[in-house]
Amino acid sequence: MRKLHVISTGRQTPGQVAHIVRAIAPYVDVFHLREKHLAARDLYTLGQTLLLEADLPPYKLAINDRLDVAIALGAGTVHLAGHSLPPDIARRVAPDMRIGVSVHSLEEAQTAQAAGADYLLFGHVFPSGSKVGLAPRGIEALRTVADACTIPVLALGGITPAVLPDVIESGAMGAAVLSAVMDATQPAEITRQLYTILRQGVNDYDNI
Numbered sequence: 409m410r411k412l413h414v415i416s417t418g419r420q421t422p423g424q425v426a427h428i429v430r431a432i433a434p435y436v437d438v439f440h441l442r443e444k445h446l447a448a449r450d451l452y453t454l455g456q457t458l459l460l461e462a463d464l465p466p467y468k469l470a471i472n473d474r475l476d477v478a479i480a481l482g483a484g485t486v487h488l489a490g491h492s493l494p495p496d497i498a499r500r501v502a503p504d505m506r507i508g509v510s511v512h513s514l515e516e517a518q519t520a521q522a523a524g525a526d527y528l529l530f531g532h533v534f535p536s537g538s539k540v541g542l543a544p545r546g547i548e549a550l551r552t553v554a555d556a557c558t559i560p561v562l563a564l565g566g567i568t569p570a571v572l573p574d575v576i577e578s579g580a581m582g583a584a585v586l587s588a589v590m591d592a593t594q595p596a597e598i599t600r601q602l603y604t605i606l607r608q609g610v611n612d613y614d615n616i
Contacts, residue, residue: 409584410606412439413470413529413562414599417590418443422454429461431596432589435603437582439464440487442472455481470508475501487529490516495523510564512545517553517561525559529584532565533575547574554579568600572605582606 414436416425439458441611443451451474458464459481470485471478475498482554487508488495495507509520510529517528530553535544544565554561560581567575567583575583587600592598 412603413438413584415440426462432599433463435599440470493524525562529564533563534566536566537589551578569601
C-alpha cells in the first residue's frame with residue numbers, strides 16, 4: 409500500500425513540532441525528524457517527546473542522518489542522505505532497522521538499492537519552495553526511477569493533493585511532504601487529504 413511520509417523542516421520549535429505531530433499522527437505512516445541544527449542530545453530529547461507525548465509509535469518515527477540517535481530512541485527507521493553512512497554500513501550496525509535513502513538520479517537510486525536500502529525518496533519532483541532556483545526533476549524522471557527499482561520509491565518535493573494522482577500514475581509507492589504539512593494552518597486536514605488520496609490505490613508494498 410502507498411505510504412505517506414512527513415518530514416520536519418527545521419523551522420518549527422520543538423514544542424510546535426510535537427503539537428503538529430500529535431495532530432497528524434493518525435494519518436502518517438512515517439514521521440521524519442530532520443533537524444540538522446540540533447545536537448544529538450537535543451534531537452534525542454525531541455524524539456522522546458514525540459514518542460511519549462505526541463502519540464507517535466516508534467515504528468512511525470524516522471531519524472534523518474543520525475543512526476546513533478535512531479538506535480537510542482528505538483526508532484523504526486533511519487533515513488540517510490548522500491553525506492550519511494552508506495546503507496550497507498548502517499545495516500551492519502542496525503540490522504533490524506528500516507533504512508531509507510534520499511536520491512536525485514537513477515544512478516544514485518540503483519547504488520542505494522544495491523547497498524541494501526529498504527526504500528528511496530526521490531526528488532525534488534515538482535517545483536518546491538525549499539528548492540528555489542533549482543529546476544524540478546519532473547514526473548518522467550520519477551517514473552524512470554520507480555520502473556528501474558525493485559524497492560519502493562517515494563516522491564519528494566512540491567507534493568500537494570493536486571499532484572498526487574500523477575505521483576500514483578508514475579508507479580511511485582507514496583510521497584514525502586515537508587512544508588505543505590508542517591507550515592499549514594490546518595496540518596491534520598491536509599495530512600488526512602494526502603493520506604486518503606494515496607490509500608485509494610492498490611499496491612504490493614506494505615513495508616515502507
